[in-house]
Amino acid sequence: MVVEEIIIYGAVQGAVYALLALGYSLVYGVGGILNLAHGAYYLVGVYAFYIITDMQIGVVYGYWLGMVIALIGATSVGVVSYFLIIKPLKEFHISMLMGTFAIAFFCEQLAIVAVGPKYYTISTIFKDYVNIQLHYILIIIVASIIIINLVIIFIKKFEYIKVHYISIFIVSLISVILIVIFKEKPQIVRLSVHWIIIIITSSIIVTLTIIFINKSKIGKSIRAVSQDREAAMLMGINADRTLMYTIMISAFLAGIAAILYAPLDVVAPFKGWPVLTSAIAVVILGGMGSVPGSVIGAFIIGYARIATDYLIDPVYSSLVPVIIIILILIFRPQGLFGKKEIS
Amino acid sequence: MSVINKMEGMSRNLKKAHKKLIGFPSYFKDWSTTFKGGVTLFCLLILFIFPIMTQNPYYLDIFVLAMIYSIFAASWDFLAGFTGQVSFGHAIFFGISGYYVSATLVFNNFSWWAALIVGVIIAVFVGFIIGIICLRMKGPYLALGTMTIGLMFMNLYRIGPFKKYLWGDEGITAVPALSTNAIVVYYTTLIFMIISIIIMLRITKTNMGTIFKSIRDDETGSGASGINTTKYKVIAFMISSLFAGLAGGFFVMYNRSVGPLIFQPYYSFIILIMTALGGIATISGSALGAFTFVLLTEALRDLKELDPTNVFLDAFSHPAFVFSILLILIIRFASEGILKSALEKLKDLWDVLLGR
Numbered sequence: 001m002v003v004e005e006i007i008i009y010g011a012v013q014g015a016v017y018a019l020l021a022l023g024y025s026l027v028y029g030v031g032g033i034l035n036l037a038h039g040a041y042y043l044v045g046v047y048a049f050y051i052i053t054d055m056q057i058g059v060v061y062g063y064w065l066g067m068v069i070a071l072i073g074a075t076s077v078g079v080v081s082y083f084l085i086i087k088p089l090k091e092f093h094i095s096m097l098m099g100t101f102a103i104a105f106f107c108e109q110l111a112i113v114a115v116g117p118k119y120y121t122i123s124t125i126f127k128d129y130v131n132i133q134l135h136y137i138l139i140i141i142v143a144s145i146i147i148i149n150l151v152i153i154f155i156k157k158f159e160y161i162k163v164h165y166i167s168i169f170i171v172s173l174i175s176v177i178l179i180v181i182f183k184e185k186p187q188i189v190r191l192s193v194h195w196i197i198i199i200i201t202s203s204i205i206v207t208l209t210i211i212f213i214n215k216s217k218i219g220k221s222i223r224a225v226s227q228d229r230e231a232a233m234l235m236g237i238n239a240d241r242t243l244m245y246t247i248m249i250s251a252f253l254a255g256i257a258a259i260l261y262a263p264l265d266v267v268a269p270f271k272g273w274p275v276l277t278s279a280i281a282v283v284i285l286g287g288m289g290s291v292p293g294s295v296i297g298a299f300i301i302g303y304a305r306i307a308t309d310y311l312i313d314p315v316y317s318s319l320v321p322v323i324i325i326i327l328i329l330i331f332r333p334q335g336l337f338g339k340k341e342i343s
Numbered sequence: 344m345s346v347i348n349k350m351e352g353m354s355r356n357l358k359k360a361h362k363k364l365i366g367f368p369s370y371f372k373d374w375s376t377t378f379k380g381g382v383t384l385f386c387l388l389i390l391f392i393f394p395i396m397t398q399n400p401y402y403l404d405i406f407v408l409a410m411i412y413s414i415f416a417a418s419w420d421f422l423a424g425f426t427g428q429v430s431f432g433h434a435i436f437f438g439i440s441g442y443y444v445s446a447t448l449v450f451n452n453f454s455w456w457a458a459l460i461v462g463v464i465i466a467v468f469v470g471f472i473i474g475i476i477c478l479r480m481k482g483p484y485l486a487l488g489t490m491t492i493g494l495m496f497m498n499l500y501r502i503g504p505f506k507k508y509l510w511g512d513e514g515i516t517a518v519p520a521l522s523t524n525a526i527v528v529y530y531t532t533l534i535f536m537i538i539s540i541i542i543m544l545r546i547t548k549t550n551m552g553t554i555f556k557s558i559r560d561d562e563t564g565s566g567a568s569g570i571n572t573t574k575y576k577v578i579a580f581m582i583s584s585l586f587a588g589l590a591g592g593f594f595v596m597y598n599r600s601v602g603p604l605i606f607q608p609y610y611s612f613i614i615l616i617m618t619a620l621g622g623i624a625t626i627s628g629s630a631l632g633a634f635t636f637v638l639l640t641e642a643l644r645d646l647k648e649l650d651p652t653n654v655f656l657d658a659f660s661h662p663a664f665v666f667s668i669l670l671i672l673i674i675r676f677a678s679e680g681i682l683k684s685a686l687e688k689l690k691d692l693w694d695v696l697l698g699r
Contacts, residue, residue, distance in 0.1 A: 093482050105608075109661060112663075329479070
């Protein structure tokens, strides 16, 4: 039973981390800033969701309204943090680091003051369980990963796509091996609908984000600014405005992660910090500013954490992202897929 | 020839030292009539006569805590303001020294100064290791790296399997205080605070301090002019962790217990506020900031009792909430600190009063 649980939980964790890390990586690419307020966006999303679902306005109605309010709340905190700290202080790296740190701390304290220091839970409305053959789940996970990669390949018109071919190849190889293993001894797994929703929603959102970045006008300006800021400004792109859009996207993705993952987790004021460290770990592992790197890194760290939970001891799993950050910063600062920066 | 030159130089230095020693009273008189000296002497005088004014242990404890935080904030300011190495994990040195001071006090029955020496040595060692690890990181990455190392220490000291060696979740309790007499504790801490701040201020004025400042202002340039930046960055880390460790040792003897929460980002955060209040790269300013922080915290705590039904008073009776707002405002609007500009205004008034 252990292997199945590792596969499913790892996919859920990886899907959530991918949402968090994608936005973080985009912000780093465009603005060159390490945004310590990223956990605060998640936290505000979670608390807005909790407050609305707690308001006794009908279970289903409250849940959907809560989702919308959480997304609006997270995005507006992103905008506020941009206008309050990031825009005025973009020349001073240390001040901006301190300022975003202060915003994260402020949101934590605001949660304590407004709601309370206790732990709360949100109960999901997707309470059903389905009994499903394990290799079907594997096929779902693998199919979504392959579809994402194929979409990227088609968008980029078959250029610069070594990473995607490699990932399709590796994923197919692993999945064929696993499916063959599990088809030998078929196992029925009892699976929450909420987990399936998380995996599917996350892959849809990640795909949409990648299409948005590559096809829309804002997305193209985001890519242009992250490639060369001065040249993009000379071509008439408003770099500050682009940074604002990027931070909005990043906060929106953090809000989606919050509404998907909060019902599985406790609602507590300190929850922003582990989210922040995980997002940073994923982005540093995958390479700063690299979109495929952050998605792949999210699944690596998700599976690493869950494997540590099940195979070694749950107490070590909070150490995994931190150790990965330190090792990568020491031995390979540009990450797995990042480009080497000349300083 | 060169020997004679050397001899001449030595005798000149001796003469200088002699002149300084003989002329010390007049130097002191000159210094004390300047604005800076006057304010410093005034503050020191208040600190020295404070136990005579009140014997209430509550007020004495508040001042002791403020003095401990002064050492801690000054050590952060030394690293960040003078060497440009911003650390968000300064609680590591604070906490590691606190742990081993309390361990030696409780399990080995050391006297407090011996325990402090042990704690400080361990803090300096950890500072050396972290300085070496963090050499490859610059600017924001350094802050991030130290913050994550701090979180790692917190988790490491918290989790069960190492409980035998690292005392687990509940830490060490019943740490003996420095002395049973509150006034003795007060004066000991005060003397340690003054000595630490004077040492740090003197270091920034020596040749080594100039090298630190050159690394802060232009690391590539100072490397090109023949300075071993690696060596001096590690030295700065070690000096800073020495004083942070000293503060940590006093803190556990003040707090009477130590647990994994001593590594939490809260302690790294509050020294940031103190330094921001007092103005960065002024070591005495962080002491002023620490006193402001602690006194304001105590004042805010009683705010709720004025009117328990008022929602705003309830919110503002959480000191951390108020200080997070304050930090955002300071960083956004007054990056050189509040107290420094206030002191400059006061200095203008002083000059007007003296008719300069």
